[in-house]
Amino acid sequence: MLQYKRILLKLSGEALAGADGYGLNAEMLERYAEEIREARDMGAEIALVIGGGNIFRGVSEAAAKMDRVQADYMGMLATVINSLAFQDVLERKGVFTRLQTAIKMEQMAEPFIRRRAVRHLEKGRVVIFGAGTGNPYFTTDTAASLRAIEIEADVIVKGTRVDGIYDSDPEKNPHAEFFSSISYLDVIRKNLKVMDMTAITLCSENVLPIVVLNMNVKGNFTRLLQGEKVGSLVHGDSC
Structure with missing residues (x-):
């Protein structure tokens, strides 16, 4: 019996770059796809x-002099490139997938249709959501929260390269405090960099739990689904 049946997994683009720091790292793609x-x-x-x-x-130094809307659309297209790469490696492993995008690009992806996405999931296909929400000024964290709510996911899993939620960057501060469990309200009060505030608020209003874990530790994702305590859980005050 799985702890969570339907999962929205959020990965950063930087995670796919691995040690390269930019672009797509084939080893990281393979590792995440296998999980x-x-x-x-x-x-x-x-x-x-x-x-x-x-x-x-869109908010990087490279985009500093650009129109924000234009820069955000470029960022959305970058998520589609990553999604296509991930789709390719998953299907080479025998995993059927569907890519749905918030911006229409029929030659390479389906438009996002909630009922169709749910049906794909029910048939065992991995559904990849690209192009964020399709609107500027919204992050992929917010897109992940929105899509998770729409497909009625049991949890959002945010894959990172650290073990969970800390009060400061554990890669820079060896004394950073680790939170194994924390409420949405405390995330906002402490201004913790779990997801942006819009995403946290959406999850809070819809009582959607968030688990932050280290995706670079092999087996973490499957252990979480099997009910083991992995990473950090963000939940309602009543939990």
Whole structure:
């Protein structure tokens, strides 16, 4: 029996870059795809949202002099590039997928249609959501929260390269405090960099739990689905 049946997995674009720091790292793509394949084989229904920061970020230094709307659209296109790459590696592993985008690009992806996305999940396909929400000024964190609510996911899993939620960057501060469990309200009060405030608010209003874990530790994702305590849980005050 799985702890969570339907999961929205959020990966950053930087995670796909690996040690390269930019672009797509084939080893990281393979590693994450294998984790997803194992979870799918266990019976989990998995949807994916991938950031685009390894290619272009709308609020980056490179975009500083650009029109913000134009820069954000470029960021959305970067998420589609990452999504296409991830789709390719998953299907080479025998995992059926569907890519749905918030901006129409019929030659390479379906438009986002909630009922169709849910049906794909029910049929065992991994659904990848690209192009964010399709609107500027909204991050892929917010897109992940929105899509998770729309498909009635049981949880959002945010895959990072640290073990969970800390009060400061554990890669820079060895004394950073770790939170194994924390409420939405405390995330906002403490201004913790879990997801942006719009995303946290959406999850809070819809009582959608968030788990933050280290996706670079092999087996973390499947252990979470099997009910082990992995990473950090963001929840309502009543939990």
